[in-house]
Amino acid sequence: MKTSDFDYVLSPEHIAQEPVEPRDAARLLVLDRRTGSRLHRAFHNLPELLYPGDLLVANHSRVILARLAARKLPGGGKVELLLLEKLAELSWTALVGGRGLDAGKQVKLQNGVVATIESDLGGAQRLLAFNRPIEAELGLMGAVPLPPYIHTRLADPERYQTVYACEPGSAAAPTAGLHFTPRLIAELKAKGVRFAKLTLHIGLDTFTPVTEEDALQHNIHTEWCQLPKEVADLVNETHAKGGRVIAVGTTSVRTLESAAAGEPEGFVRPFEGRTGLFILPGYNFRVVDAMLTNFHLPRSTLLMLVSAFAGRELVLDTYRAAIAERYRFYSFGDAMFIV
Numbered sequence: 131m132k133t134s135d136f137d138y139v140l141s142p143e144h145i146a147q148e149p150v151e152p153r154d155a156a157r158l159l160v161l162d163r164r165t166g167s168r169l170h171r172a173f174h175n176l177p178e179l180l181y182p183g184d185l186l187v188a189n190h191s192r193v194i195l196a197r198l199a200a201r202k203l204p205g206g207g208k209v210e211l212l213l214l215e216k217l218a219e220l221s222w223t224a225l226v227g228g229r230g231l232d233a234g235k236q237v238k239l240q241n242g243v244v245a246t247i248e249s250d251l252g253g254a255q256r257l258l259a260f261n262r263p264i265e266a267e268l269g270l271m272g273a274v275p276l277p278p279y280i281h282t283r284l285a286d287p288e289r290y291q292t293v294y295a296c297e298p299g300s301a302a303a304p305t306a307g308l309h310f311t312p313r314l315i316a317e318l319k320a321k322g323v324r325f326a327k328l329t330l331h332i333g334l335d336t337f338t339p340v341t342e343e344d345a346l347q348h349n350i351h352t353e354w355c356q357l358p359k360e361v362a363d364l365v366n367e368t369h370a371k372g373g374r375v376i377a378v379g380t381t382s383v384r385t386l387e388s389a390a391a392g393e394p395e396g397f398v399r400p401f402e403g404r405t406g407l408f409i410l411p412g413y414n415f416r417v418v419d420a421m422l423t424n425f426h427l428p429r430s431t432l433l434m435l436v437s438a439f440a441g442r443e444l445v446l447d448t449y450r451a452a453i454a455e456r457y458r459f460y461s462f463g464d465a466m467f468i469v
Contacts, residue, residue: 182322
């Protein structure tokens with residue numbers, strides 16, 4: 131399976147630099163993976179596309195202010211840190227930008243916080259040890275970790291959070307959920323659509339392109355996720371009653387499918403821990419019936435996951451159609467509903 135099979139050409143003007151207002155004014159491309167038919171809607175039309183008894187499952191992980199400016203010790207050269215995951219009270223993995231940042235080197239942040247590089251984890255990733263807990267200070271020191279393809283300053287940092295985000299821990303937003311508003315969620319619930327939440331803290335793989343020629347050789351990084359018992363029960367009840375389980379975003383897909391391993395078709399168990407699930411074409415989806423998702427980067431594991439769900443050729447043809455229709459791509463872009 132060649133990584134180049136998941137490539138496409140996108141001009142920079144198609145990359146959304148700012149979120150639309152209101153959130154649910156984003157466009158929604160509805161793709162029927164069985165017939166190949168496509169409809170063009172707005173995200174606020176979602177209630178028209180769902181049925182009573184459907185279950186939306188969304189990731190309520192919250193993005194931390196993970197981008198930090200620092201200076202080398204000694205010397206004072208500029209360094210940028212992007213926190214990825216907290217491993218212990220003082221220990222974090224991070225991407226570091228700067229030269230000569232080998233094991234044993236130190237950098238100084240604001241407020242006297244010092245980080246020591248414990249080990250080189252490959253590429254730009256390092257294991258850091260801070261001289262004191264930093265989570266409570268990120269609001270003063272940190273900035274929103276916007277993806278590198280977004281060049282416009284974000285006026286309101288909350289626009290890179292879902293309206294239901296409450297569990298801090300992600301280095302990037304679960305972007306399919308950015309389109310929901312409290313009013314839209316209330317409208318869906320009034321129709322009989324249920325709304326459940328799980329957690330997956332988004333980490334390094336969001337920032338790591340697939341560079342191997344053979345996609346199967348890509349070493350996907352693990353991420354911590356949790357599917358609580360009450361949500362697992364809702365998933366199982368939904369399928370038992372003939373309803374659809376609709377994943378809001380690829381992170382929800384990854385969590386739900388990880389929790390379905392070893393269970394009867396269509397059912398899940400409560401799950402907590404790290405998942406290394408790598409979904410490629412040929413994967414048999416066990417529990418996800420439909421998916422809300424944004425448009426993803428070429429050669430990315432996320433595009434591979436969507437291609438596994440709807441078929442590579444159909445997905446790439448739909449991406450070409452979306453480009454022709456001037457849909458907005460990536461984190462602040464428009465959405466797809468794949469049924």
